[in-house]
Amino acid sequence: MSDKGIDRRSFLKGAAASAAAIGTHLAANSALAQTEKPSAESKDSGRPSERVIGRPGSDFMVDVIKATGIEYIASNPGSSFRSLQESIVNYGGNKKPEFLTCMHEESSVAMAHGYAKAAGKPMGMIAHGTVGLQHAAMAVYNAWCDRVPVVMFAGNFLDADKRRPGVEWYHSVQDPAALLRDFTKWDDQPVSLQHFAESVMRAYKIATTVPMGPVLITADGDLAEEAVHDEKKLRIPKLTRSIPPQGDSGAVAEAAKLLVAAEQPVIIADRACRSQEGMKRLVGLAEALNAPVVDIGGRMNFPTTHYLCRSEDRRQLIGQADVVLLLEVADPWGQFNTISDPHHEYRRFAKPDVKTIHVCLGDTLTKSNYQDMQRFMSVDLPIAGDAQATLPALAEAVKSAGGIARRVSLTDRTTKLRDDYRQMKERARTAASQGWNASPCSTARMSATLYNTIKSEKWCVAVSGVQWNRNLWPATEYFNFLGGSGGSGVGYSAPAAVGAALANRDKGIVTVSIEGDGDLMYAPGVLWTAAHHKIPLLMVVHNNRAYHQEVMHLQKMAALHNRRMDTAAIGTTIEKPNIDFAKLAQSLGVHGEGPITDPAAIAPALTRALAAVKRGEPAVVDVVSQGR
């Protein structure tokens, strides 16, 4: 459209009409004219700019999104959803949902991923149905593997007759969701606004029904840009959520019998808990059985301060176990067996006759192509049910199985269990002390110093590339640890931490992350997003100047192929030049510290960074670190 074509008067009129609508939540029955002339008195000059659309379809789409309660929409702006973006901002008042400016669609989805785990509800995201979803794909896969809801919208122009030549054709697709269908729970491409309303509600409900996962709704560009027809007929269905299913009561009783009779029972929890209440339930069960718990950490499942929390002793515990209860464990086989690398020797570390029980909904959410289902294991008692929902019944059944004598004998284990716990903690501290004064800084010192900086705050580790936090830090709250990426797709950590920090911002929880240098370089623009939206996050860069895992893979390959052992750095290290993450952060408007090579300098840098975070800003502390 040329400048000449813009009729200033009608433009202003149109703007006034939209301004009047700002903040009118659920304006579905608004009396705004649907396709109107700018004003009755203006003479029709026949110019296209005379035509304004006072109530575009995208306004109704915003009404629908508002009705879901989605508070944020993460997005890199794109023309295929320009109408929806404008409606979010001008019609919706850019509040609930608020448009978050992202610099990569992968960041948008990963932010939504981290946010959902911290907020306990999904965030929205919008992208081009073509190039945007292509960028987003890996992050969607992570969310899928991690069973985390993300409500995605895609812009598209389905009607070829209306597309402008050139880019709009490149940015149109028959079936936008095809690219993601292997790792999304559900998708739809609505062709009417009523269809849109129903599909968004369905999508939200499906995304948040356990096992949760990402969903995609196409918001057709023409549907969004054209006027709402027949407003009165439009209805936004009420959002209702499914109650998670409890495991069958007979099976639960059977499981309780096995567990109570066991001499060496072990509980393994992965994506088991969704809330503090879930943790409380798991503590209740573990105490009723006096059974050690291995928290694999897909979610925060068990307080690390509890004497039954024995995550680091997993191998030894499984080696001795006669009954193992698995709770929503993504890789059951891998808890009992392993395959060595690179020689592919099979090793089993569990007893051959160990009895297994798995409370899990994994089989109810499967697709065939991507292999996130992990290796098959014959479970003795597989219970299709939600772990958190099943725990109370299981704990009750345990309490009533076995007589008084058995209950007394279960408590006899306590002294030894407490002692084993103390020894495990002592081993962790001793291991952490090794290389304490080394430069590059040891990851244990980095972790311990971080804890010391934030220990008087309510804290959340949104992501971490090191294990020490779990082994060392006293963590009792569900919000303390958010778990990993799901699919191990690199590029997750930084945006997920920003998303989690956004969710934690209003709860007064200080969010920290231990961020890989390689991960951060995928899309460092998310730091700008954090600065722009004033999202306080304390990010420590675990800067080992390498895709460290890959260095080790190359060493293994060179040895396997009987070749020279001094070339593994080629293609795997991030040196020459070294990246200065403090400067990178500063250039994006973020408080930056480092590079820190002297371990004694970590603490003062973290203190300054925390002060920035307490002012509501993000901060990056670049610690030049050991490999792991």
Add this chain to the structure above:
Amino acid sequence: MKIEIVLSRFFSILVFGASALLAQEKPPAGSAERGYEAYMKYQCYTCHGTVGHGADRGTGPKLAPNPSPYAAFALQVRTPRLDMPAYRKPFLSDQELADIYAYLSSIKPSPPAKDIPLLDF
């Protein structure tokens, strides 16, 4: 290949079993400075840390202070027990191995955990 593994295992058990005896044998002469260079060049540090302190997530055990007796050390580096990559003679000379050993032997212990206030969890 299976046989090789079995033999090397058997041999390693023998050698580890005899480690008390071997401990008394003097390691070959080496230079700690050159050893540090070799330790970095061959990237032992990626799995064991730059001061042989071991790494997070079971990547590699601690090697120093007080490395195991030289024969056991050499056997492990040449024909590792489990997942560690093998460093064979054509790609890591006996002298370099002796130098690495000298480097590991020169490493001073870290302060004990109880003396580190930050580890008072």
